[in-house]
Amino acid sequence: MTANRDEADVPESSTSNLGGAASASAATRHAVLASSRYVPRRQWSAGAERAPALPAAAVQELLDGLSGSVTFLLPLPGADGEIQDFRITAASPDALDVAGRRGKELVGLSLLExxxxVRGTALWDGYLGALATGTRYEAEPFEYEEVLGGIARLSRFTVRATPCQGGLIVSWIRLDNGEREQRRLAVMQRLGSMGWADWDLARKTTTWSEEVYSIFGRDPSLGPTTLEELPRHAVTEDFPALSRAVRSLHGRGRPIDHTFRIVTPAGEVRHVRIVAEAETDVSGHPVEVYGLFQNLTAVKRAEERLLQHERAALAQHGMLAAERSLAVRLQDALLPLPQQSLRLAGLTVDVAYQPLQEGLNVGGDWYSAIELPDGSALLVVGDVAGHGLDAVATMAQLRFTAKGMAITGTPLAAILSRLNTLLWHSSDRGFSTATMIMARYEPDAGLLTWVQAGHLPPLLLRQGEARYLAPPHGVLLGATTTPRYDSATIRLLPGDHLLFYTDGLVEAPSEELDDGLARLARTAAECSDSVRPLDGILDALVHPDTRRDDICVLHISV
Structure with a gap:
């Protein structure tokens, strides 16, 4: 310990430090520790490393037993004896730098390379000072930025450097990891409207996270609320239940999951959920309580809105169901027989009426087949636009008005004109329109006079051939205040068949109307020789899975 000392470089006083290291004034001395003795700067060779008293393997073995980030730095002097750099000669297994290098990957690296x-920073000066004075250096938290792969990475560290065996034992803690986790936790709490609380019953201390203050609308300067005081925040109605839950938690250590309402200082009513459990001592008495608060106000309001919507939907459903029931009963009263066969004025009239009646889809298709006082027959098929009670009510108006006027002998074209006026001047008019075809058959002459208001033309079957009658002029009812309705006459021969029908018989999704009319003509011709042609037509054309509308058909045969 006394050999080869250079008096010019020996400190005025020295004390043993971990390996015989001595301290010196940084202002007057710039000597460095080398193994167990000082080595004068003039005896250093340029770029030479000074070996520690302990072998590198021994230092590494020592660091292998340490946790955290620890390295051993050996100073590298220049030609002038000044320290130019440090070499990492040993590293703990958990040592991790900003670039992700770990443990032995750090060994052999130059600090400045x-x-x-780092050069010129307070950290560099701290390393030099610790080495020169033999005193431990603790850096204030600082930021270090390294560019890797073109991406700048900024990290915060706190560093401790302790002189030892001619070098420095350097340990560091990366602060940004913990801070980042803290920020993530804060963001998660804010997004989830949750916050944590801790009640230390033994020390009588309470800790709230920032989000709990936000949930309660409480000024953080007032501090947190004790567990015993918590029920005081609840509204009057919720106070008893919350008090019982807190007493059970505080006294018996039973976990709670309870929702209560509070009124914030701003006057807002909030729904707050607390989930908490206690940690007990060996006797089973609670000594600490951990809890979570969650602001459920938005959830509760959404539930209330949903409940209101459900109630409104149920009420609407009830109203619509009642309307459908009334419409069905009214429709059944107006058209009591969905299928029947009549003998009128020398004609056989087969009726087929098939309402769709899915849900509230009660339509306005209707028919009428009666014998008039003069011995002629009145034959009518109509279709009111729309569905539901309004359509059925409009259908009733048209059906009974047309029948009444026909009984009084009113010409058919005049009947349509007056029905049009009726639709236009109804006090409860919802802009309803209707199509209609009406005919009067005179048996003595065998003449059929007919009119139509925007309706599909009748289909005549004669001697096995099917053709549509050319319609006289007539627009649908309710379309204009100045309509024009003409009539047409045809003589029916023995063996003739005539079809009056609504569009539900021929219309199909994604298909042109002309295609449906052509299909009806082919089918009617194929069924003309059967005993009941109408049954064959319906079986061939009506498919329950694809139909979308009511169907009403009058099959008239001479």
Whole structure:
């Protein structure tokens, strides 16, 4: 310990430090520790490393037993004896730098070649000072930025450097990881409207996270609320239940999951959920309580809105169901027989009426087949636009009005004109329109006079051939205040068949109307020789899975 001392470089006083290291004034001395003795600067060779008293393997073995980030730095002097750099000669297994290098990957690296921006910083001066004075250096938290792969990475560290065996034992803690986790936790709490609380019953201390203050609308300067005081925040109605839950938690250590309402200082009513459990001592008495608060106000309001919507939907459903029931009963009263066969004025009239009646889809298709006082027959098929009670009510108006006027002998074209006026001047008019075809058959002459208001033309079957009658002029009812309705006459021969029908018989999704009319003509011709042609037509054309509308058909045969 006394050999080869250079008096010019020996400190005025020295004390043993971990390996015989001595301290010196940084202002007057710039000597460095070398193994167990000082080595004068003039005896250093340029670029030479000074070996520690302990072998590198021994230092590494020592660091292998340490946790955290720890390295051993050996100073590298220049030609003038000044320290130019440090070499990492040992590293703990958990050592991790900003670039992700770990443990032995750090061994052998040069400090300034690896972290070039360190030179000239307070950290660099701290290393030199610790080595020169033999005193431990603790850095204030600082930021270090390294560019890797073109991406700048900024991290915060706190560093401790302790002189030892001619070098420095350097340990560091990366602060940004913990801070980042803290920020993530804060963001998660804010997004989830949750916050944590801790009640230390033994020390009588309470800790709230920031989000709990936000949930309660409480000024953080007032501090948190004790567990015993918590029920005081609840509204009057919720106070008893919350008090019982807190007493059970505080006294018996039973976990709670309870929702209550509070009124914030701003006057807002909030729904708050607390989930908490206690940690007990060996006797089973609670000593600490951990809890979570969650602001459920938005959820509760959404539930209330949903409940209101459900109630409104149920009420609407009830109204619509009642309307459908009334419409069905009214429709059944107006058209009591969905299928029947009549003998009128020398004609056989087969009726087929098939309402769709899915849900509230009660339509306005209707028919009428009666014998008039003069011995002629009145034959009518109509279709009111729309569905539901309004359509059925409009259908009733048209059906009974047309029948009444026909009984009084009113010409058919005049009947349509007056029905049009009726639709236009109804006090409860919802802009309803209707199509209609009406005919009067005179048996003595065998003449059929007919009119139509925007309706599909009748289909005549004669001697096995099917053709549509050319319709006289007539627009649908309710379309204009100045309509024009003409009539047409045809003589029916023995063996003739005539079809009056609504559009539900021929219309199909994604298909042109002309295609449906052509299909009806082909089918009617194929069924003309059967005993009941109408049954064959319906079986061939009506498919329950694809139909979308009511169907009403009058099959008239001479």
């Amino acid at each position: 690896t972290y070039p921006t």
